[in-house]
Amino acid sequence: MEISLKELAARLGASLRGDGEIRLTRVAQLTDATPDSLSFLGDPKYRRHLAETHAGAVILTAADAEHAPGAVLVSDNPYLTFARAARILHPRDPVVGGVHPSAVVDPTARIDPSAWIGPLSVVEAEAEIGPGAFVGPSCVIGRGVRIGAESRLVARVTLCEGTVVGARALLHPGAVIGREGFGFAKDGERWERLPQIGRAVLGDDVEIGANTSVDRGAIGDTRIGDGVKLDNHIQIGHNVEIGDNTAIAANTGISGSTRIGRNCTIAGAVGMAGHLEIGDHVHFTGMAMVTRSFPEPGLYSSGIPAMPSAEWRRNVARFRHLDELTRRVKQLEASIKTMKQTTGQGDC
Amino acid sequence: MEISLKELAARLGASLRGDGEIRLTRVAQLTDATPDSLSFLGDPKYRRHLAETHAGAVILTAADAEHAPGAVLVSDNPYLTFARAARILHPRDPVVGGVHPSAVVDPTARIDPSAWIGPLSVVEAEAEIGPGAFVGPSCVIGRGVRIGAESRLVARVTLCEGTVVGARALLHPGAVIGREGFGFAKDGERWERLPQIGRAVLGDDVEIGANTSVDRGAIGDTRIGDGVKLDNHIQIGHNVEIGDNTAIAANTGISGSTRIGRNCTIAGAVGMAGHLEIGDHVHFTGMAMVTRSFPEPGLYSSGIPAMPSAEWRRNVARFRHLDELTRRVKQLEASIKTMKQTTGQGDC
Amino acid sequence: MEISLKELAARLGASLRGDGEIRLTRVAQLTDATPDSLSFLGDPKYRRHLAETHAGAVILTAADAEHAPGAVLVSDNPYLTFARAARILHPRDPVVGGVHPSAVVDPTARIDPSAWIGPLSVVEAEAEIGPGAFVGPSCVIGRGVRIGAESRLVARVTLCEGTVVGARALLHPGAVIGREGFGFAKDGERWERLPQIGRAVLGDDVEIGANTSVDRGAIGDTRIGDGVKLDNHIQIGHNVEIGDNTAIAANTGISGSTRIGRNCTIAGAVGMAGHLEIGDHVHFTGMAMVTRSFPEPGLYSSGIPAMPSAEWRRNVARFRHLDELTRRVKQLEASIKTMKQTTGQGDC
Known part of the structure; x- marks a missing residue:
């Protein structure tokens, strides 16, 4: 499938900045793109790749579009627009009845x-x-x-x-x-x-x-x-x-x-x-x-995330006694309270 | 498959109360049943549905049968009897060799x-x-x-x-x-x-x-x-x-x-x-x-049941130090014991 | 597949002790072996089975070979040699093109x-x-x-x-x-x-x-x-x-x-x-x-190993408050520290 950026913009309802005559044949990531590729910037942490990409065009938000060196399709939701563009550039075979x-x-x-x-x-x-x-x-x-x-x-x-x-x-x-x-x-x-x-x-x-x-x-x-x-x-x-x-x-x-x-x-x-x-x-x-x-x-959520096994074994062994540990803490609190009262120390 | 309640009772070895000429064609839940349906009461918490069901007949224990408004098949194990009735009303196709x-x-x-x-x-x-x-x-x-x-x-x-x-x-x-x-x-x-x-x-x-x-x-x-x-x-x-x-x-x-x-x-x-x-x-x-x-x-059993993620994150962070926490409690217990001895307080 | 122990030793590159003319037809565990079986000792904890096995031959390390009653193939890695022998004795059918x-x-x-x-x-x-x-x-x-x-x-x-x-x-x-x-x-x-x-x-x-x-x-x-x-x-x-x-x-x-x-x-x-x-x-x-x-x-590693359900329920209930428990221990430590200072007791 080969399509001009101008036609693709029209089919996607996206506004175009730059050369609409660029021919695109595939989608690609910013880092792997070639001049016939359409790419996109989803996550702002990859913005540094924008300056170096070889993509023929990139789908960007209006804010990011300011900084783009080449042709741009502007979208409020670049990832969604990219998904639709990918379906246009990489269509399924039509179903033939039979x-x-x-x-x-x-x-x-x-x-x-x-x-x-x-x-x-x-x-x-x-x-x-x-x-x-x-x-x-x-x-x-x-x-x-x-x-x-x-x-x-x-x-x-x-x-x-x-x-x-x-x-x-x-x-x-x-x-x-x-x-x-x-x-x-x-x-x-x-x-x-x-x-x-x-x-x-x-x-x-x-x-x-x-x-x-x-x-x-x-x-x-x-x-x-x-x-x-x-x-x-x-x-x-x-x-x-x-x-x-x-x-x-x-x-x-x-x-x-x-x-x-x-x-x-x-x-x-x-x-x-x-x-x-x-x-x-x-x-x-x-x-x-x-x-x-x-x-x-x-x-x-639930579950215990993985940790070094030696550390895990020690903690798990304690988990088996967590109810007892809680009771021991309660007992300690009672002892402290009694001691404070006896020695005349208040909490504040 | 259509069968009379009388014949179904005979095939199931269940005792029948009510009209044996009722024709049944399917099994259903009490709440969805129609007059050609056989239903059952398994869990006593659904007993309230018994008065309102449209089922042609219901499989019940002898105790529940007292309160049933319509025809009943009495069984010591209503769920088992229901399973067998369902196989009679909804038989598999016979296997034809070849x-x-x-x-x-x-x-x-x-x-x-x-x-x-x-x-x-x-x-x-x-x-x-x-x-x-x-x-x-x-x-x-x-x-x-x-x-x-x-x-x-x-x-x-x-x-x-x-x-x-x-x-x-x-x-x-x-x-x-x-x-x-x-x-x-x-x-x-x-x-x-x-x-x-x-x-x-x-x-x-x-x-x-x-x-x-x-x-x-x-x-x-x-x-x-x-x-x-x-x-x-x-x-x-x-x-x-x-x-x-x-x-x-x-x-x-x-x-x-x-x-x-x-x-x-x-x-x-x-x-x-x-x-x-x-x-x-x-x-x-x-x-x-x-x-x-x-x-x-x-x-x-094992595992940690799900809870709100913020709460889970706090508890999991503490789990990583559960061994250390247990040691700290032990240390506290020793300190308290020493203090009690010093201040002349006994445990009892 | 039937093969002499001598030929098997040669194909495996293992050194042979005992009667090379023994005919082998299958692999087996030490305890199930018959005179036409090849077996092996992987885990030293099964060494006691060595004296009683009916295996025609056993794959062993040089150290274990000293104690073997019958024919032996000596290998640095008995399990690996056994895997290869098993493939020889139990070959896949050859693939016929088509x-x-x-x-x-x-x-x-x-x-x-x-x-x-x-x-x-x-x-x-x-x-x-x-x-x-x-x-x-x-x-x-x-x-x-x-x-x-x-x-x-x-x-x-x-x-x-x-x-x-x-x-x-x-x-x-x-x-x-x-x-x-x-x-x-x-x-x-x-x-x-x-x-x-x-x-x-x-x-x-x-x-x-x-x-x-x-x-x-x-x-x-x-x-x-x-x-x-x-x-x-x-x-x-x-x-x-x-x-x-x-x-x-x-x-x-x-x-x-x-x-x-x-x-x-x-x-x-x-x-x-x-x-x-x-x-x-x-x-x-x-x-x-x-x-x-x-x-x-x-x-x-991670996860909580299974335990009796009653015990698990008590511990899990405490896990939901582990963050709070840790704070309580911290509070106790602060109280003890204050009390020690007040009463003139040092940590050592």
Whole structure:
């Protein structure tokens, strides 16, 4: 893809300073850029790279634009404008409708003529695949699954029976949506499976990372809101609900029936117990252990950051006696108080 | 599936109170139930929903049955009876024997005529697949694998060479059983792989979640007992042994050669070091960090629950000096003791 | 495979004591060995098994060899020699070049005649597959992917567009290399994807475990050095760099742009924040929470080991007030100091 800076500015709705005839072919970081590259300055701490970049043009805030040596696209949100420019310079291939001859498609499936079913994919009975959808190689689309318009299953995605995917989803390899979740009744010492008859329902503009799993509901549905972004290796238990635009980083697990609000960010390797209520605009840092509800907006954390092992061993040994230590301090306070009274010393 | 309450009671061995001619078609929660629904009351805190439910019938204990407005199935264990009723009302499709024409099956594989091999699955040499087994789409069944009667591989399951699966297993998409585990010898700075010549052996009634991995043994086998239930994204290292009816929740990892007893429950995101001995009836709460053996039954925990980040930062900073703090308290205790002796104050 | 001890000694470059005509067919542990087995003594604590083993021959250090009752191969590094012997006694099947008729291979892909493409695998346009490479069943090899000589994709491996794999790699089922990582710009409350235009580049002798994911670079590449070994269920974010011979155990996650040096070992379920610098010869114990850079060699840890839950609850409750407790101790120290001055007692 090659485009003039002038045309790119017009498509992005950004104002242009400098030579609009510059031809751009790619995006790059300031330090790696070539004259055909578009770059950007997001974090002010990299401002020193601005003077030395070979980029043909840079996306900057109006304030930074004053100091730029070359052509500039001015934006209030350079990173967002850069993301959009990158999609223009590095477009996906257009989806060409059709079914690869090696795919196995049930005759009752309804596939829009503008959708693509890739090689060695399976589409089971009564599945519906919307306009412009892309089903990459080796996917499994279960019975009665619905996939919305322009959604993209990169490769090797599994959508179990009854799963619903909205429009413009992006599902990465190894994702498993709608498997029967972990529900058992106890029969003496044995576990008896509780059939899981709900569904997994994904809104529009949802993204599901590689090897991430979203279980179907036990009774009723698991619900992933519009604009939710899930990274790799995330486990979403049955009947979890996640509000719109919440983003979750890799390796996190959300236990069954927990409800998470809108616009939350949950960092990597967080663990959440089941049946919790997490409000809107709640943020957890990495590896947080969430054992109670957090209905109020805020930033929450837990865990012990790494330290030299010898130091850690000493502190951990003391942690095992922290309750006792606290009692000893209380005892000391009582002794001091008594001694002060005895010796006639007041606190002030 | 439609069934009369009378017939359902007979099949479940539950006693019936009320109109046995009621027709049921599905299970539902008390709050969502319709007149063709069967519901149940498990947790007494939801008893208030009983008066208002539209369910055609409800499964209750004898004590709760006194207060029910409508038809009742009486059970000592309503949740278990509900699980069984749900399987009757929502049966799986019966397995029809055969091999989909798109499957690739080695001529030396022995597949029972009542087993199904789904589309685009691969069955390698000398594999044996038992009566009534269901191999869904896009599975890979390695050389010499054995799958017991009525086991179900939902879709996209990988069983590596030599893996043994018992009867009535349920294996979910993305499961990888019997890959060569993480065993290396050091050659200077390089790692040299130790060939892993054992197997992964799963008992009867085992369940393996989505994207869960069970490595084969290095020498000797990895063993998963009868009735073991593994949730999604679990890692089981080489030569681990798990006793009968132990259940493990998602995102947990068990390192090599650790042995876990029978009837344990291990919550989500637990990590276990290698070469440990965990007894029978041992229970770990979520995110527990298991670095030593726990031979005795009991409930064990670790980790710091999440709190507001500002509070957490202050406490964590102090944790780094907990050993020092403990020494300071000891020093204070000594000073107080000396002062008491000097001033003639006794402890009692 | 059957081999004489004499021939095995010659192939391993190990010196032989005892009967070189012994025929060996397998490796085994000392306690399970039969007369056709080769065993070894790694850990001195198992030396007592040496007298009772039925092994035909044992690999030992020169010092241990003095006490061996039977035939011995002498080695400075018995475990390494054992690993090599195991590969001789339990060789992989040789790779026979060809393409299974059920594979779907783009005509522009360049596949070395000595490489094997297994059943139901997909090879997209312009992929290059080197001599002696083995692509097992149900793999997806994206557009422009390069796979080096003698690399082995066991089964169901996904290599996304542009991924580069060096020579002699071993990639396990469920691995996903080169998916577009977790990069978004904020547009009000919405997330807008930043196209990820870098690649995932793996060196020689790399191993990637089951269901492990390595994301491609956002701009520039994610780089996995020569000899790096990754266990199962590991998440490697975009633009991470991992130095040669570093080994990482299962369930660990490394966030974007973190750089890890050479010869590190990272145990299971470790979490690393993004944009960190980890030096060479850095070692983390299991479940370590890595929130800052560790440029210096050393062993680092964090986390609270599991303990009985009642005890844990009491200590955790105190942890929430650890900052306050520390202040109270400080206050006590000040009181004591004042009292000592008042009463004329010195510290020594």
